[in-house]
Amino acid sequence: MVVGAGAAGFCAALAAHGSDVEVVVLERDSVPRGSTALSAGLIPAAATRFQAAMGIADNPALFAADLTRKAHGKADAALVDLVAQQAAPTVEWLADRYGLPFSVVDDFDYPGHSARRMHGLPGRSGVELIDGLRHAADACEIPLIVNATVSALYVDAGRTVCGVEVTRPDGTCDSLGCDALILACNGYGGAPDLVARYIPEMRHASYFGHPGNRGDAVLWGGKLGAKLEHMPGYQGHGSVAHPHGILISWAVIMEGGFQVNTNGERFSDESLGYSEQAAVVLAQPDGIAFDIFDKRIAAIARQFADFRQAEASGAIMEAPTLGRLGARLNLPPLALAQSQAEIEAAIRSGRPDRFGRRFPETALLAPPFKAVRVTGALFHTQGGVAVDRAARVLDTDGKPLPNIFAAGGAAVGVAGPRASGYLSGNGLLTATVLGRIAGEAAAAFAKRRMPN
Numbered sequence: 001m002v003v004g005a006g007a008a009g010f011c012a013a014l015a016a017h018g019s020d021v022e023v024v025v026l027e028r029d030s031v032p033r034g035s036t037a038l039s040a041g042l043i044p045a046a047a048t049r050f051q052a053a054m055g056i057a058d059n060p061a062l063f064a065a066d067l068t069r070k071a072h073g074k075a076d077a078a079l080v081d082l083v084a085q086q087a088a089p090t091v092e093w094l095a096d097r098y099g100l101p102f103s104v105v106d107d108f109d110y111p112g113h114s115a116r117r118m119h120g121l122p123g124r125s126g127v128e129l130i131d132g133l134r135h136a137a138d139a140c141e142i143p144l145i146v147n148a149t150v151s152a153l154y155v156d157a158g159r160t161v162c163g164v165e166v167t168r169p170d171g172t173c174d175s176l177g178c179d180a181l182i183l184a185c186n187g188y189g190g191a192p193d194l195v196a197r198y199i200p201e202m203r204h205a206s207y208f209g210h211p212g213n214r215g216d217a218v219l220w221g222g223k224l225g226a227k228l229e230h231m232p233g234y235q236g237h238g239s240v241a242h243p244h245g246i247l248i249s250w251a252v253i254m255e256g257g258f259q260v261n262t263n264g265e266r267f268s269d270e271s272l273g274y275s276e277q278a279a280v281v282l283a284q285p286d287g288i289a290f291d292i293f294d295k296r297i298a299a300i301a302r303q304f305a306d307f308r309q310a311e312a313s314g315a316i317m318e319a320p321t322l323g324r325l326g327a328r329l330n331l332p333p334l335a336l337a338q339s340q341a342e343i344e345a346a347i348r349s350g351r352p353d354r355f356g357r358r359f360p361e362t363a364l365l366a367p368p369f370k371a372v373r374v375t376g377a378l379f380h381t382q383g384g385v386a387v388d389r390a391a392r393v394l395d396t397d398g399k400p401l402p403n404i405f406a407a408g409g410a411a412v413g414v415a416g417p418r419a420s421g422y423l424s425g426n427g428l429l430t431a432t433v434l435g436r437i438a439g440e441a442a443a444a445f446a447k448r449r450m451p452n
């Protein structure tokens, strides 16, 4: 039995079904969406055939090193190794077995990745990913019960889950039995009390993930004696169009764009990563920044459905000169010009700027210039129940609970306990890879319990 129909839940269900056991997915909403639908649907994977076809050299060890470095060495090394090794087989499994047409984002670098390894579907949207997974599950005739919030677990004295209580939108309850349970109900971003307790720096930030992710996995896990790890960890994002509430791809920064605050001043090395930039942007006056970029960069960002939506809704402004752009944004003209001049001087000198950011020569912006007003937001939490290499939930002594597995945002991530530990794509990485592993492991467990 799987709780939650996001990327983790569907990958788990598909893997369990592929192992010839009966599986059912329980989902709170009437249509599966989850944070997966809100994402750009990009999954990092190293040494895939998609990369090989494009001549991109990569390998799991390099990927693991990138994950470890970004997480400041604080992520569980065994888990890092597992997801780095298993990401390519998982992406290829989704492509080859279920027909999801992945390709590599090959026109810009994501911060912290030493190879181009983000794999996405043609529209680069999470809706495409979740719909593709749901269609795959439908084609396998995997039962999906919607409008079914799992409200309690039935657990025996030996901490074995025997079934769950399901609450319907009209308040009525059903009980369902199970041999094994997979927690795929994401983290606690949708539970303001848990955010305030574990991530106080983001307690006033907008939560941009799925509101139905209310921390059930950690609440149930905590009661069962599961170890909760890296609870202050989270993925933030420092580039959400405001007030439109639309994610603006970090491509606009990585390709040479920069951020200024309402005083027209730069305030950070934006290239460190978008996750840690959320709190940095929120610390600026009014919690606002402006992404400044140009037409060339906009053409790259336009591959993302979110960016196209931002353009359609008028969030992206354009002007023939930086001065005119600043005037449209109400930015002090001198400060903006100085910010740009500093960057150009750094590019010409080949040296890092005063924040330590190194701009490539190709990064010189050219007219027409573009800008978008942005703020920082909490995307999803990275703390969760500890799991082993079979996605079994571990207790505080490091022993697996008898029949509970976890994947995606329900389980601890590979980013460590800080927002700055989040490497792009970590979310769907653990959702898809651990989802698949949890499905296979839960199926193997359930089969062992079946009478011969």
Ligand SMILES: Cc1cc2nc3c(=O)[nH]c(=O)nc-3n(C[C@H](O)[C@H](O)[C@H](O)COP(=O)(O)OP(=O)(O)OC[C@H]3O[C@@H](n4cnc5c(N)ncnc54)[C@H](O)[C@@H]3O)c2cc1C
Binding pocket: 003, 004, 005, 006, 007, 008, 009, 026, 027, 028, 029, 032, 033, 034, 035, 036, 037, 038, 039, 040, 041, 042, 043, 044, 148, 149, 150, 151, 184, 185, 186, 187, 208, 209, 210, 212, 213, 214, 216, 247, 379, 380, 407, 408, 409, 410, 424, 425, 426, 427, 428, 429, 431
């Ligand atoms: C705007 C945005 C952009 C992002 N972009 C990316 C990206 O490009 N790449 C990347 O790797 N990550 C990205 N992420 C993170 C990524 O979306 C998540 O890490 C990933 O979707 C988590 O998958 P999941 O299956 O664990 O959770 P979800 O997709 O959130 O699914 C969990 C499901 O569980 C259901 N549920 C919760 N509680 C219960 C309950 N008690 N009973 C029944 N059902 C329940 C929810 O309704 C939900 O449908 C992004 C996140 C956001 C918010």
